[in-house]
Amino acid sequence: MSLLTLPLLCAALLSVGGQAAAPGNIPALPPGQTAPVPKPPAPKPPAVKPPPVQTPSPQPLLEIAPTTPPRPQTSPSLVPLPGAPPSIPTTPKPVPVSPAVYRPADPLFTRQWDMTTIGMPQAWALLPEVVQKGGLPRSVPVTVAVLDTGFVASPELAGRVVNGYDFVSDSARAGDGNGRDTDASGVGQFAYHGEVVANIIAAAHDGRGMAGINPAARIVQVRVAGTDGLIDPQDLADGLRWAAGIPVSGVPANPNPAKVLNLSLFADFIPLTSCDARIQNAVSAVNARGALIVVGAANDGMDASGYSPAGCRNVLTVTSATQQGTRPDYANWGRSVALAAPGGETGHGVPVSSLSGPGGERSPNGTSMAAPHVAGVASLLMSVRPRLTPTQLRTLLTRTATPFPGGRCDPAPDRTCGSGTLNAAAAVREALASSLGK
Secondary structure (H helix, E strand, O other): OOOOOOOOOOOOOEEEOOEEOOOOOOOOOOOOOOOOOOOOOOOOOOOOOOOOOOOOOOOOOOOOOOOOOOOOOOOOOOOOOOOOOOOOOOOOOOOOOOOOOOOOOOHHHHHOHHHHHOOHHHHHHHOHHHHHOOOOOOOOOOEEEEEEOOEOOOHHHOOOEEEEEEOOOOHHHHOOOOOOEOOOEOOOOOOOHHHHHHHHHHOOOOOOOOOOOOOOOEEEEEEOEOOOOOEOHHHHHHHHHHHOOOOOOOOOOOOOOOOEEEEOOOOOOOOOOOOOHHHHHHHHHHHHOOOEEEEEOOOOOOEHHHOOOOOOOOOEEEEEEOOOOOOOOOOOEOOOOOEEEEOOEOOEOOOEEOOOOHHHEEOEOOHHHHHHHHHHHHHHHHHHOOOOOHHHHHHHHHHOOEOOHHHOOOOOOOOOEOEOEOOHHHHHHHHHHOOOOO
């Protein structure tokens, strides 16, 4: 495994203060700019030793500023979105023509090249009730589970994010004084990774910060990564089941089961040769439950088929594309990859809001950023076609993708990136034209 094999799939380069940092040497916040740093509970001595490492354990990459985030109180249950006001009989009026594009007023949006690249302004214009009014009348907003570093109270998701469950079983790696518990708050230097992923999916269109793909979506944060950024296979398998509403022994039931699961990560402590059986079994159970699993391909510049869950059956594996539609060097490739989406590259990351960033912004790159673009669009499709199956969603998203320049993402014929780059506008247009999933 190369240095870039961190299970959390932001690549090694993160623009901090306008400077690109070298792999393995990401600086902290610039002098005088810090994220809140409360003192977490002193960890107890580990009850068990960490799982044996069967492959070389990567050195952590400081994708997100190395600070310990606030450990907020467990968030309340998801706040129901307000219903539509009672209709008042009026004289019928001509049906207005939808605008060709919709551009959020959020200040960061003018630099969100990723949203323009996948045709989000055109997709949003097709769904004014979902995007501008907070959801369709009498419909339940789509819930997306982010299996990652845990809960951060992002202002971009206020009222639409819940502190789910902490599945990190090793108390030494959990960093919060115990093992599994009901507080999924992020801890340690990678804590804000899950916040950034969730913001891409669902940040509000509220004139502040960034614009997310589906501002009506609800987020459940499920912690599966330790403070070292690594993921135990059994923790991930249990987190997958729980996120979809499947019972897990010894864990309270999930009151907010998700229809879309985002995994910007891969499991550690196992050989990178094939899909781990524990994770494949969990994936199959989640699919049978009717939930789509979107997975980042990983950042080693290698074949993704040996990674778990990127190489598993019945997941939608996503690699990174540059703004030009080509594969950045770090991005994994191969037959298990179904689709590409904006993930950024050295010196040109994906602009995002983050409480950890100077001025509340970051520009990370990696397949961690690519996967939530697809998860966000999938949730947008399910908001208007709620009965789409995981297979139908995978087919719709891959069939409507924008072809790569010259028909390929990489000059090497074996380094394939799926059917093309995510095209949100084409996917929404096709979903609305079809009766599938109504």
